[in-house]
Amino acid sequence: MTDLWPRLARLLAQAERPARYINHEWGATAPVPGTSYREPATPDLGLGASITASGMSAPVPGVYRFCMVYPDTYELGQPNQALRILCKAVNAQEGMSAERAFLPAPDFCDLMRQEGLPLFSLEGCAPLAQFDALGITLSHELVASNILEVLDLAGIPLHAADRDDSHPLVIGGGPVAYNPEPFHLFFDAFSLGEGEESVPELLHEHRRCKQAGMGRADTLRRLALVPGTYVPSLYVGLGQEEAQARGTWLVPAPRQDALSREAPRQDAPCQEAPRQDTLSRDTLSRDTVPVFRRRIFTGFSQSPAWEPCVVPFIETVHDRLNVEVLRGCTRGCRFCQAGMIYRPVRERPAEQIVSAVLEGLEATGYDEVSLTSLSTTDHSQIAAILTRLNQACEGKGIRISIPSQRLDAFGVSMAGLVAGRKKGGLTFAPEAGTQRLRDVINKNVTEDDLFNAIDAAFAAGWRHCKLYFMLGLPTETDDDVKGIASLAQRAYDRAREAVPPGMRGSIKMSVSCALFVPKPHTPFQWDGQIPPDEAMRRVNLLRSSVKYRAITVNWHDPATSLIEAALSRGGRECAAWIEGAWRRGARFDAWSECFNAQTWEDAAVTLGFTPAEAASRSWDTAFIPPWSHIDCGVETGFLRRERQRAALGQTTPDCSFGSCEACGLCPRYQVEPMTQEPRKEASHE
Amino acid sequence: MSEAQAFRLRVTFRKSGRLALLSHLEVARALERTVRRAGLPFAVSQGFSPHMKIAFGAALPVGVGGTQECFDLYLTRYIAPEKAREALEAASVADLMPSSCEYLGNKAPAPSVAYPVSTYLVELAFLPKKGEPGGTEDKEPGRAEGLNKPCVSAELLVPPETVLVKRKNGEKELASADFLVGPLEGEGNMLRFSLRAHASGSLRVDAFVAALLAAHPDLEASAITRIAQRPV
Known part of the structure; x- marks a missing residue:
């Protein structure tokens, strides 16, 4: 592998933050298995030791090299959990190594192009094009243009079809891969679901194919047999009418070359794992399209909560120790994709979490730990965990944080346990302004829950509170929008009552509004987004309805939400749109200072594509969506039932607290919710 | 306490x-x-x-x-x-x-x-000419170790009279003499000098080196290292 460091080093004087690109952080792994960066990188003690000295050991031939790519800058990508977990999982494989790569800041991308320097990995500073495989994590729709920026900067053909045996295998994964169709042209394969086991399996199979000298087409057919893998080039997309008639958007692509006759080797790890239900060698050649099941890491609860991690030099978005305490959330909010695709709930034991935090703090030197999950305060042992951590960290200047606050007094008392004397802000997400709409979306909280939480928080010393809402939810009326203002104002009144008269001036309350973006695999997947001008009308209605000057109202730019909605529910036609926008300069669309709606509009006009229509279309629940061949575990029948209950304003309880609501996951995937103790709803006193 | x-x-x-x-x-x-x-x-x-x-x-x-x-x-x-x-x-x-x-x-x-006087060692190297392989793919620059390294000339040992520095509130000219302690010394491709910080501010070493090399477009500082700090 080429070491680009000497060339990169010359450019770093012009970088805004060189530390983004230099690797060598505490915990960084060496690109050669069995070596470490702690061996002196610069043996010559200082006397003019040049920055350009590479300090790298020579790569060992025969090692399979994988690179995890986060398609945004280091600050956003380094804290990403998937990146850490998958690098660790691949590095643990015999004869495999995993490195990290991020997209440089926009200016530096330009400078690299000007200098002809290709995109590089951090650990080995090697060109991405020289790796065996790349894993690109897709955490939200707006990374679309950055995927192409990554591939182009790496000198890898943008289209999977244009790649040959010399190019790396490009794999996509993450929540956005649950509707992979808008990205089908750019990826050789998608890995669906949790990658702890499936990504190493996929890479082992790829290595075997390479060792056998198999061509790319045959290799892709072999990889398609690894459970959880979807190879889009094996299928041809259909038009909407035909898709609805056939019940699927895909048909198998005509065979261009015969599938290798060699039988799969029996020692392959993928042979030990359950096979994809309907996918076998035979079905590949027949006129059917299998359903691609996501992978679930069933060993999660028993797996270690602390794993060595990189400690960045520069300040990143979540610059602290992250300990994942549980996975999955079944509260069942009907707009929430995470609540569907990470099921079932799996808790790690309190004992293990506490020791993982202490061990992790000691090993990394962090002074803050976040207990991460989709709903940390729902952990059945959360009170015991926080109490024990508090005692253990006493007097060490350690901060313990919980990412999301459950909306009730219990959530506040848990937050109080870890806040110490320094109480920043608390964030609550009622999501909708009226009880009617909260029932529609299955946000099982009442006004009293919110007011009890506010009472408890402001009495306990908090002075700032942020309330999250969504505008444009299905069935929303002007009364619901005004309801947000009313709820916020009454919450403010409650806060004032809970605070001593002399300190009321310091109360701050803000309302943040996101625009509803319909997501695949949710009960609202058939619902359209409201158009941007209607969104702005509702924002203005809300702003004029808030009469208290102490309450500030923030909202998201509807133009970016429209792109998100068009992509999230789009089909294969979106790929050309993404490419067109990128060719017109779109990149870093998630950064408001870089987002340029014009690039997307112009690209759409050229293609005769209307994003506004794609974003706002509503379908009947009988409609087969473009991702119908992807199985996230929750059955479509359950989603339909939930959509009907939404229309009736009926709520559905959380199965991790009580009875099964028959989403269909557990019997089909042979899994079940795993809580350490029975979960109990907090009483509302 | x-x-x-x-x-x-x-x-x-x-x-x-x-x-x-x-x-x-x-x-x-x-x-x-x-x-x-x-x-x-x-x-x-x-x-x-x-x-x-x-x-x-x-x-x-x-x-x-x-x-x-x-x-x-x-x-x-x-x-x-x-x-x-x-x-x-x-x-x-x-x-x-x-x-x-x-x-x-x-x-x-x-x-x-505690240590207002800093001594710096600067390693000088030839800038690679356009189109030359210097520092391109696969090649360690390593020019300092190679035969092709510059030698500090007498000319380089004459400090610039003033150094233009950029600050938050605009540019400012600083007189080198206010900060330099002792002469500049050279040996091979290494340059050594000491700068003194004042309570009112200091002269950034990278700005000083850039001013020093301004008249030598073929040279660059491949490394700048503070090798000692001492009281006045």
């Missing part, structure tokens, strides 16, 4: 190799985490937002290394300096490595002001 009883440990470390590219703030954060990893009994401030009692030395610009950098760490109990050094060493990355520890009285000046 616990501070009064704290043991004040001055730690000398180096900032070398590619970690010379860290900013002062990044170095400070990395050192705090090193101290925590080392498991030393550091003192914690008693304020509203408790934090480690640690004081850093004079800042180095991004891209400038140092072999004798220092910080003061306040400990709640005595740890033999050699033991403290070993613990820190085991918790450090290779290019941000402590070399020694010693206890100081609480009245000694803070490390940021």
Whole structure:
């Protein structure tokens, strides 16, 4: 592998933050298995030791090299959990190594192009094009243009079809891969679901194919047999009418070359794992399209909560120790994709979490730990965990944080346990302004829950509170929008009552509004987004309805939400749109200072594509969506039932607290919710 | 107060190799985490937002290394300096490595002001010409070790009269003579000089070197290292 460091080093004087690109952080792994960066990188003690000295050991031939790519800058990508977990999982494989790569800041991308320097990995500073495989994590729709920026900067053909045996295998994964169709042209394969086991399996199979000298087409057919893998080039997309008639958007692509006759080797790890239900060698050649099941890491609860991690030099978005305490959330909010695709709930034991935090703090030197999950305060042992951590960290200047606050007094008392004397802000997400709409979306909280939480928080010393809402939810009326203002104002009144008269001036309350973006695999997947001008009308209605000057109202730019909605529910036609926008300069669309709606509009006009229509279309629940061949575990029948209950304003309880609501996951995937103790709803006193 | 009883440990470390590219703030954060990893009994401030009692030395610009950098760490109990050094060493990355520890009285000046005079060593190299392989793919520049390295000429030992520096509130011309301590010395491709910081401000070494090399477009500073710090 080429070491680009000497060339990169010359450019770093012009970088805004060189530390983004230099690797060598505490915990960084060496690109050669069995070596470490702690061996002196610069043996010559200082006397003019040049920055350009590479300090790298020579790569060992025969090692399979994988690179995890986060398609945004280091600050956003380094804290990403998937990146850490998958690098660790691949590095643990015999004869495999995993490195990290991020997209440089926009200016530096330009400078690299000007200098002809290709995109590089951090650990080995090697060109991405020289790796065996790349894993690109897709955490939200707006990374679309950055995927192409990554591939182009790496000198890898943008289209999977244009790649040959010399190019790396490009794999996509993450929540956005649950509707992979808008990205089908750019990826050789998608890995669906949790990658702890499936990504190493996929890479082992790829290595075997390479060792056998198999061509790319045959290799892709072999990889398609690894459970959880979807190879889009094996299928041809259909038009909407035909898709609805056939019940699927895909048909198998005509065979261009015969599938290798060699039988799969029996020692392959993928042979030990359950096979994809309907996918076998035979079905590949027949006129059917299998359903691609996501992978679930069933060993999660028993797996270690602390794993060595990189400690960045520069300040990143979540610059602290992250300990994942549980996975999955079944509260069942009907707009929430995470609540569907990470099921079932799996808790790690309190004992293990506490020791993982202490061990992790000691090993990394962090002074803050976040207990991460989709709903940390729902952990059945959360009170015991926080109490024990508090005692253990006493007097060490350690901060313990919980990412999301459950909306009730219990959530506040848990937050109080870890806040110490320094109480920043608390964030609550009622999501909708009226009880009617909260029932529609299955946000099982009442006004009293919110007011009890506010009472408890402001009495306990908090002075700032942020309330999250969504505008444009299905069935929303002007009364619901005004309801947000009313709820916020009454919450403010409650806060004032809970605070001593002399300190009321310091109360701050803000309302943040996101625009509803319909997501695949949710009960609202058939619902359209409201158009941007209607969104702005509702924002203005809300702003004029808030009469208290102490309450500030923030909202998201509807133009970016429209792109998100068009992509999230789009089909294969979106790929050309993404490419067109990128060719017109779109990149870093998630950064408001870089987002340029014009690039997307112009690209759409050229293609005769209307994003506004794609974003706002509503379908009947009988409609087969473009991702119908992807199985996230929750059955479509359950989603339909939930959509009907939404229309009736009926709520559905959380199965991790009580009875099964028959989403269909557990019997089909042979899994079940795993809580350490029975979960109990907090009483509302 | 616990501070009064704290043991004040001055730690000398180096900032070398590619970690010379860290900013002062990044170095400070990395050192705090090193101290925590080392498991030393550091003192914690008693304020509203408790934090480690640690004081850093004079800042180095991004891209400038140092072999004798220092910080003061306040400990709640005595740890033999050699033991403290070993613990820190085991918790450090290779290019941000402590070399020694010693206890100081609480009245000694803070490390940021204790050593106003800094001695720098600058390694000079030829800039690769356009289209030449210098520093391109697969090739270590390593020009310093190669035959093709520049030699410090008498001309290079004459400091620029003034140095234009950019500051937040616009540009300012500083007179080199106000900051230079002693003459510039050269040996091979190495240049050595000392700059003095004043209470009113200091002259950034990278700005000084850039001004010095302004008349030599074929040369670049391939490394700038602070090799010593001392009182006036």
